[in-house]
Amino acid sequence: MIKQVLVEKASGAMEPFDPDKLRHSLGRAGTSEEIIDQIIAEILPQLEAGMPTSVIYKKAFAMLRKRKSANAARYSLKKAIMELGPTGYPFENFVAQVLAHQGFDIKVGETLQGRCVTHEVDVVATYNNTQYLVECKYYNSQAKYANVKVPLYIKSRVDDIISFREKLPEHKETRFHGWIVTNTRFTDDALQFGRCAGLHMLSWGIPKNKSLKDMVESTGVFPVTVLTGLNTKQKAYLMDKNVVLCRQLKEKEYLLNEIGLQPGKKKKLIQEIDDLLEQSKNKSLPEENL
Numbered sequence: 001m002i003k004q005v006l007v008e009k010a011s012g013a014m015e016p017f018d019p020d021k022l023r024h025s026l027g028r029a030g031t032s033e034e035i036i037d038q039i040i041a042e043i044l045p046q047l048e049a050g051m052p053t054s055v056i057y058k059k060a061f062a063m064l065r066k067r068k069s070a071n072a073a074r075y076s077l078k079k080a081i082m083e084l085g086p087t088g089y090p091f092e093n094f095v096a097q098v099l100a101h102q103g104f105d106i107k108v109g110e111t112l113q114g115r116c117v118t119h120e121v122d123v124v125a126t127y128n129n130t131q132y133l134v135e136c137k138y139y140n141s142q143a144k145y146a147n148v149k150v151p152l153y154i155k156s157r158v159d160d161i162i163s164f165r166e167k168l169p170e171h172k173e174t175r176f177h178g179w180i181v182t183n184t185r186f187t188d189d190a191l192q193f194g195r196c197a198g199l200h201m202l203s204w205g206i207p208k209n210k211s212l213k214d215m216v217e218s219t220g221v222f223p224v225t226v227l228t229g230l231n232t233k234q235k236a237y238l239m240d241k242n243v244v245l246c247r248q249l250k251e252k253e254y255l256l257n258e259i260g261l262q263p264g265k266k267k268k269l270i271q272e273i274d275d276l277l278e279q280s281k282n283k284s285l286p287e288e289n290l
Contacts, residue, residue, distance in 0.1 A: 005047045007056065010142040015250060017047055022060060039063045054142075065228050072094070077216065078204060080225035082140050083235065085193045090239045091138040092122045094223055095181050097245055098212075099125045099134075101219035114160030121161070130175045131165075132200065135159050137182040146182045151194035151201075154180055181212065220277050221244045227270040234259040245274045 007017045019040050026036045039060055046059060061076055089109075096106045104125040111120050112133075118196040123134035135154045137146045158178035165171050179200040180186075186194065186203055194201045205211050216222065224230065224238050224246055235261050243249055249256075250273055256266045 006049055007047070008050055008052045010053065012143075012275070014050070017056070019044070022086070026060065026064065034214050038067075045129070051114060076228075077213065077222070077226055078183075080223050081144075081212075083232075084183075084223055084239070085138060085140045085224040085242065090223075091183060092136045092243050093242065094221075094244045095134065096123045098126075098215050098219055098221045099123065101221050102215065103127060105133075111288050112161050113164050114157070115163040116160050119157050125179070129173050130177065131171075132177050132179045132232070133161055134179040134181060137180060139182065140186045142184055144261055145185045145187050146180070146190055146203075147187045148189040148193050150182075150186075151190055152181060154178055154192055155194075155197045155199060183212065220247070222276055224249055226276070227269060227272060229265060229272055230259075234261075246276060249273065 005017045005023060006014045008014055022040060022043065023036050026039060027033075031039075042063055043059060047056075056077075080228070081091070081094070084094055092108060096108045100106045104127050106126075107124045109120065109122065110124045114122070120134050121137045123132075125132040125134055126209065126220070135150075135157075137150055139146075155178060158176075162176040166174070166176060177198070177200055179202065180194060181202045183204060186201060186206065191201055200209075201207070202212055202215075204213055223244055223255055225235050227235070227246065227249075230238075238244075238249065238255060241252075243252060243255060250270070253266075256269065261269065
């Protein structure tokens with residue numbers, strides 16, 4: 001029988017450590033049952049009362065990385081998206097690419113005229129006769145949520161833009177919607193107001209089966225920050241070159257020479273990307289919390 005140990009979630013709440021949650025999370029990253037059993041067996045003796053789940057995650061990630069880098073990359077996706085900061089622009093670019101791979105025509109950082117003033121819109125995504133004005137709210141901590149002030153503010157901006165654009169001849173048949181995307185979560189009142197106000201609300205886990213993590217999985221659009229074969233400085237260099245996706249890096253392999261990657265490590269990194277994209281065809285992403 002497993003000794004019950006209370007661990008601390010990202011929200012600060014305490015709950016008993018559940019090895020089945022860790023098992024499920026590792027499994028959704030494509031990890032084999034054999035490796036899962038090995039990792040859990042190593043984790044259990046290291047548990048301490050009050051240990052943050054983030055620490056448990058780091059331990060599991062390190063163990064997984066030694067065994068299968070592509071699985072480790074998938075397991076670290078949520079953390080990797082947080083590494084797209086600190087400015088938030090790489091996150092906007094990432095969201096735009098996720099939408100582009102779903103068939104949207106996208107424009108990033110557009111300045112649009114409203115009825116009252118001009119507004120800078122993070123992403124303008126168009127599909128057929130529908131145009132979405134997308135605002136991206138990036139946070140570098142899982143503990144930070146988008147509160148009700150976010151949809152209140154964005155709703156007023158979207159309404160101002162729509163009231164101007166819907167009168168333009170070229171948009172006579174266009175339908176407009178506001179869309180908020182965050183890499184963490186919305187507070188309950190933010191969700192309630194946003195939905196009531198007609199805004200599309202997209203977070204790491206919402207809406208169910210169509211969340212940000214589901215979109216990443218369905219498109220196979222993984223950020224370069226998931227790659228275990230790159231350090232922080234190398235990832236930052238690539239993002240400065242507007243390479244935010246693993247797919248883009250495959251198309252610009254010459255950049256691996258610019259960041260000083262040796263032939264052996266370069267080959268291993270390309271293999272990690274290939275494995276990651278191959279797994280995404282038939283695997284789901286891990287849960288956002290242990």
